[in-house]
Amino acid sequence: MNKRILVVGGGTAGWLTAGYLARTLDAQSHGGVEITLVESAQIGFLGVGEGVFPTIRKTLQRIGIDEATLVREASATFKQGARFAHWRFEPGGGQPDHYLYPFQATQEPSGPDLQHCGLSGDHVATPNHACHLDAVKLAGVLRNAATGLGVRHVVDTIDQVPLTEDGAIAAILGRASGRMTADLYVDCTGFRAQLIGHAQKSPYKSCRSALFCDSALAMQVPYERPDASIASYTISTAQEAGWTWDVGLNSRRGVGHVFSSDHTDAETAERVLRDYVGKAGDGLDIRHIKFEAGYREISWRKNCVAIGLSSGFLEPLEATDIAFTEVAAVTLGTLFPWGGEMETAARRYNDLMRRRYERALDFIKLHYCISERRDTAFWRNNVEASTIPDSLHDLLDRWRFRPPDAIDIDPNADIFTEASWRYVLYGMGYRTDLSPKADACRDFNRARPAFEDIRQQAAYAYQNLPTHRERAESAQRRGFGEG
Numbered sequence: 513m514n515k516r517i518l519v520v521g522g523g524t525a526g527w528l529t530a531g532y533l534a535r536t537l538d539a540q541s542h543g544g545v546e547i548t549l550v551e552s553a554q555i556g557f558l559g560v561g562e563g564v565f566p567t568i569r570k571t572l573q574r575i576g577i578d579e580a581t582l583v584r585e586a587s588a589t590f591k592q593g594a595r596f597a598h599w600r601f602e603p604g605g606g607q608p609d610h611y612l613y614p615f616q617a618t619q620e621p622s623g624p625d626l627q628h629c630g631l632s633g634d635h636v637a638t639p640n641h642a643c644h645l646d647a648v649k650l651a652g653v654l655r656n657a658a659t660g661l662g663v664r665h666v667v668d669t670i671d672q673v674p675l676t677e678d679g680a681i682a683a684i685l686g687r688a689s690g691r692m693t694a695d696l697y698v699d700c701t702g703f704r705a706q707l708i709g710h711a712q713k714s715p716y717k718s719c720r721s722a723l724f725c726d727s728a729l730a731m732q733v734p735y736e737r738p739d740a741s742i743a744s745y746t747i748s749t750a751q752e753a754g755w756t757w758d759v760g761l762n763s764r765r766g767v768g769h770v771f772s773s774d775h776t777d778a779e780t781a782e783r784v785l786r787d788y789v790g791k792a793g794d795g796l797d798i799r800h801i802k803f804e805a806g807y808r809e810i811s812w813r814k815n816c817v818a819i820g821l822s823s824g825f826l827e828p829l830e831a832t833d834i835a836f837t838e839v840a841a842v843t844l845g846t847l848f849p850w851g852g853e854m855e856t857a858a859r860r861y862n863d864l865m866r867r868r869y870e871r872a873l874d875f876i877k878l879h880y881c882i883s884e885r886r887d888t889a890f891w892r893n894n895v896e897a898s899t900i901p902d903s904l905h906d907l908l909d910r911w912r913f914r915p916p917d918a919i920d921i922d923p924n925a926d927i928f929t930e931a932s933w934r935y936v937l938y939g940m941g942y943r944t945d946l947s948p949k950a951d952a953c954r955d956f957n958r959a960r961p962a963f964e965d966i967r968q969q970a971a972y973a974y975q976n977l978p979t980h981r982e983r984a985e986s987a988q989r990r991g992f993g994e995g
């Protein structure tokens with residue numbers, strides 16, 4: 513008999529997982545799996561989360577969604593990285609106020625040691641991009657693709673989740689559909705965590721001692737003019753007790769403020785957001801969202817796997833959550849228990865996901881803990897040694913005399929590359945003392961022409977390429993490849 517999977521939840525996590533598994537486990541063939549997705553019309557989905565990783569392109573392609581579809585149907589624009597403003601110094605001090613974080617590698621494998629030669633100079637780039645997209649529309653695009661791959665769609669609210677004696681899920685009980693059973697249940701019910709949390713009581717490990725932010729305010733801001741420019745990066749601006757995000761879609765901007773309620777109150781946070789948005793935000797509604805930075809150390813328990821917000825959420829900085837959904841879906845597809853013990857696959861899955869959360873936590877904390885800002889308690893508390901995980905202390909120690917390298921990265925656990933670490937470290941002015949190695953580096957003469965080449969490519973691109981709005985609009989009219 514075919515293996516049956518029940519995915520509960522129809523947000524980004526539910527539809528992406530259902531579509532990916534349908535494609536990978538071959539839901540359309542005779543011997544493949546049967547996948548049903550149940551989502552509640554009453555509860556709705558979160559509908560924020562508009563910045564993603566470059567990996568999304570490959571993941572969506574696998575489900576049959578190309579970039580042209582994203583541009584047309586999910587208002588997607590091209591995200592080439594992030595611009596971090598005021599993370600190192602507070603505004604008004606006359607010091608540098610921003611750095612850029614692109615998605616590309618800094619090093620050609622056989623080229624000169626550009627990271628050594630470039631540490632006090634430019635970043636090196638070969639183009640790579642992700643996208644910004646409308647989270648509500650994305651769920652619709654994913655739903656169409658997943659149902660096209662054979663996923664059955666049930667609209668119903670799950671009220672009860674009875675367990676077996678050993679803590680596995682016995683069934684889910686829908687208000688309209690009654691009892692539904694499967695070999696494997698995937699909990700994509702968002703912060704509610706209806707299966708893994710409410711029913712199975714798999715503990716949620718809080719990371720609040722390192723990542724203080726626990727609240728967000730979100731706004732959808734129309735462009736002031738139809739030809740207003742669209743940023744090709746997420747703008748992350750540090751604030752007194754958190755930071756604001758600013759994402760440019762082709763139809764509107766998504767703007768929000770993430771903050772720590774231990775360090776400011778909602779009224780002040782709203783004022784910070786409105787000041788940031790200015791007149792364009794007059795009269796616009798603001799959505800309030802609460803969260804707890806953390807994750808489940810066991811997100812696959814017995815016959816239930818949690819994916820998306822039900823598994824964990826660190827915070828929106830660095831847009832890690834949809835990337836976590838991608839790696840979780842891929843990992844589940846690989847470890848899917850066609851036969852044998854479910855426990856063996858679950859142990860491996862839990863180990864990988866726990867390490868991924870730990871490593872991403874370090875990377876996000878890095879943005880806060882090497883800041884030189886001391887203007888508010890939020891920033892002073894963030895650099896206290898006791899708030900920095902030991903694993904991050906260890907990494908920072910390693911990088912006192914050499915830059916991050918592939919040797920520091922675990923390809924199974926890290927969703928950030930050594931280049932990502934370098935962009936943040938050196939964008940924030942972290943000091944790696946290369947003087948002991950200075951005489952040993954013989955690459956300066958080879959590096960200079962490589963840097964010059966990049967400068968020329970950048971100047972050419974600046975002169976000759978269309979603006980981001982022109983590019984996004986032509987891609988919307990004519991498709992990605994012909995834009």
Ligand SMILES: Cc1cc2nc3c(=O)[nH]c(=O)nc-3n(C[C@H](O)[C@H](O)[C@H](O)COP(=O)(O)OP(=O)(O)OC[C@H]3O[C@@H](n4cnc5c(N)ncnc54)[C@H](O)[C@@H]3O)c2cc1C
Nearest residue numbers: 521522523525552557558561563670701702820821833834
């Ligand atoms: C402020 C903020 C900003 C963010 N920004 C980013 C970002 O830039 N990039 C990024 O990658 N991520 C971001 N995220 C995370 C991103 O929003 C989520 O990864 C994404 O929305 C997926 O959520 P989900 O599918 O897990 O849950 P949800 O969107 O909440 O979906 C839950 C689904 O479960 C269903 N459901 C719940 N209970 C039941 C029930 N009892 N019965 C039936 N169905 C049920 C609901 O109807 C819904 O369909 C952000 C999150 C926040 C809070």
